Amino acid sequence: MAKANLTFVTGNANKLKEVKAILSAGGKPIEIESRSLDIPEVQGTTQEVAIAKCRRAAELLGGPCITEDTALCFESLHGLPGPYIKYFLADLGHEGLNTLLVGFPTKAAWALCTFAYSAGPGTEPILFEGRTDGSIVPARGPGIFGWDAVFEPTGTGLTYAEMPTDQKNKLSHRYKALEKLREFLHSLD
Numbered sequence: 676m677a678k679a680n681l682t683f684v685t686g687n688a689n690k691l692k693e694v695k696a697i698l699s700a701g702g703k704p705i706e707i708e709s710r711s712l713d714i715p716e717v718q719g720t721t722q723e724v725a726i727a728k729c730r731r732a733a734e735l736l737g738g739p740c741i742t743e744d745t746a747l748c749f750e751s752l753h754g755l756p757g758p759y760i761k762y763f764l765a766d767l768g769h770e771g772l773n774t775l776l777v778g779f780p781t782k783a784a785w786a787l788c789t790f791a792y793s794a795g796p797g798t799e800p801i802l803f804e805g806r807t808d809g810s811i812v813p814a815r816g817p818g819i820f821g822w823d824a825v826f827e828p829t830g831t832g833l834t835y836a837e838m839p840t841d842q843k844n845k846l847s848h849r850y851k852a853l854e855k856l857r858e859f860l861h862s863l864d
């Protein structure tokens with residue numbers, strides 16, 4: 676079935692590392708290959724962005740694939756920057772993300788991961804979402820992966836960046852979405 680030649684298309688090495696770690700940490704194994712392709716991202720809802728990227732990835736690959744999109748949503752900004760967080764982070768940095776929320780009553784935020792699976796070119800991608808709630812804080816911990824240093828999941832007292840990898844990988848938005856994807860892929864067996 677599709678699993679053996681299922682390709683995860685991403686240009687982000689940190690994402691790939693976490694996906695491999697989560698998939699090998701437990702449960703029935705899923706084998707994936709990876710391919711680094713930088714695919715233009717459309718504007719729209721997180722679902723529209725995810726579907727368009729996966730559809731394009733399947734066309735380029737000529738076969739089944741998965742893609743992943745991560746959004747960081749601020750409650751005070753009604754869910755923005757959302758799927759556009761990459762550009763906000765690149766231009767404003769960790770400090771700027773905090774500054775955006777100055778004057779707003781809540782720093783609450785949620786991380787949303789959307790995996791998309793396509794069975795091949797021309798098929799409609801299927802989405803799997805995972806959400807972790809938390810808040811935006813001044814940066815703490817190593818600034819290795821994206822906005823990890825400014826996102827503190829509720830109830831942990833630690834930012835993603837301060838956590839040991841296996842702690843993040845058991846509660847993260849990515850972990851929750853991957854659990855759903857894993858179940859779906861096994862149902863294809």
Ligand SMILES: O=P(O)(O)OP(=O)(O)OP(=O)(O)OC[C@H]1O[C@@H](n2cnc3c(O)ncnc32)[C@H](O)[C@@H]1O
Pocket residue numbers: 684685686687690712713714716743744745746760761762764820821822823835849
């Ligand atoms: O090729 P793709 O898979 O699209 O990789 P990308 O880096 O472009 O990723 P996105 O389009 O999903 O943009 C998400 C942004 O959020 C960052 N990011 C994604 N997952 C993260 C996580 O778990 N912790 C911190 N930052 C993360 C990532 O570095 C980007 O700046």
Ligand SMILES: [Mg+2]
Pocket residue numbers: 716
């Ligand atoms: Mg991207």
